[in-house]
Amino acid sequence: MRYWLFKSEPDVFSFDHLKARPKKTEPWNGVRNYQVRNFMRDDMKPGDLGFFYHSSCPEPGIPGVVEIVSEAKPDPTAFDKKSDYYDPKSDPDNPRWLLVDVAWKVDFKQFVSLAELREQEKLAEMLILRRGNRLSVTPVEKAHFNLICKLGGIDPKKL
Numbered sequence: 001m002r003y004w005l006f007k008s009e010p011d012v013f014s015f016d017h018l019k020a021r022p023k024k025t026e027p028w029n030g031v032r033n034y035q036v037r038n039f040m041r042d043d044m045k046p047g048d049l050g051f052f053y054h055s056s057c058p059e060p061g062i063p064g065v066v067e068i069v070s071e072a073k074p075d076p077t078a079f080d081k082k083s084d085y086y087d088p089k090s091d092p093d094n095p096r097w098l099l100v101d102v103a104w105k106v107d108f109k110q111f112v113s114l115a116e117l118r119e120q121e122k123l124a125e126m127l128i129l130r131r132g133n134r135l136s137v138t139p140v141e142k143a144h145f146n147l148i149c150k151l152g153g154i155d156p157k158k159l
Helices: 015-020 034-043 114-119 142-151
Strands: 003-008 025-027 049-054 061-068 101-113 137-140
Touching (some): 015 025, 015 061, 034 137, 049 101, 101 142, 114 142
Antiparallel strands (some): 049 061, 061 101
16 A cells, blocks of 8 residues: 545645545546656555645645545546646547546544644655645655654554
């Protein structure tokens, strides 16, 4: 199993939006970064877990955990001329952009803020905390995942 962090702006799509979706599941569409596309294509598998991270908001941080529930598949927004994520160079026969479906797994008992993450010396190497990191999805080490779950008030062994 691998672990991930999915960033989203809560005024665009939040953890609460995910929980309100049918089956508490949503395609993680609109990714237009090749490195993240490759994570989805090559590394993500159903059953992997991730953090839902609220970014670009007054208090960035993690409200809970999601589960990847599909293999990578073509992102239909790349072919939709009405979509903000339309890519005229993406070919349906050889799609350039992919997505995975994510599902709500559990709410943290306590929101884990970016400030709290930065206070944890053991998390110093986490990609989200590195200067200049702009990726919307990043891998997370198991030890980091376990620590953050504990900060959020849940036992990672019970996930």
